[in-house]
Amino acid sequence: MQEPEFWLRLAYRVTGVLAASRDNHIRLLWVDDFDTGTGNVAVDPERRVVTARAWVYGGKITNYLATLYLSPSGAEDWRNGRWANLLPAENEGDWLSIRPNDGRMEIRLGRSP
Numbered sequence: 001m002q003e004p005e006f007w008l009r010l011a012y013r014v015t016g017v018l019a020a021s022r023d024n025h026i027r028l029l030w031v032d033d034f035d036t037g038t039g040n041v042a043v044d045p046e047r048r049v050v051t052a053r054a055w056v057y058g059g060k061i062t063n064y065l066a067t068l069y070l071s072p073s074g075a076e077d078w079r080n081g082r083w084a085n086l087l088p089a090e091n092e093g094d095w096l097s098i099r100p101n102d103g104r105m106e107i108r109l110g111r112s113p
Contacts, residue, residue: 006083007034011054013088014107017096025100029058034066048075054105064103074110086110
């Protein structure tokens, strides 16, 4: 798997968690993609944090700030391009939090605390 496919699959997984929410303000949202164009993804290896913008739809197009928190093993996977290892399992749901009023989402990858 290459990095573009990782971002596409991550958008799909985020959308799946949103669709399973009991909150209609969240359940009706979906992530079309992440804006990963040149210079649009910020990686801070020291803090194990990655930030990118996500296009979130649901009534209107909104640009969310997505912060990805990487576990130590997740940071190693990121550095070495092991993209498939970073994706959360499809049956997990405790790796995402979203705040529609703030236009932010937090994603924990690689079993980060």
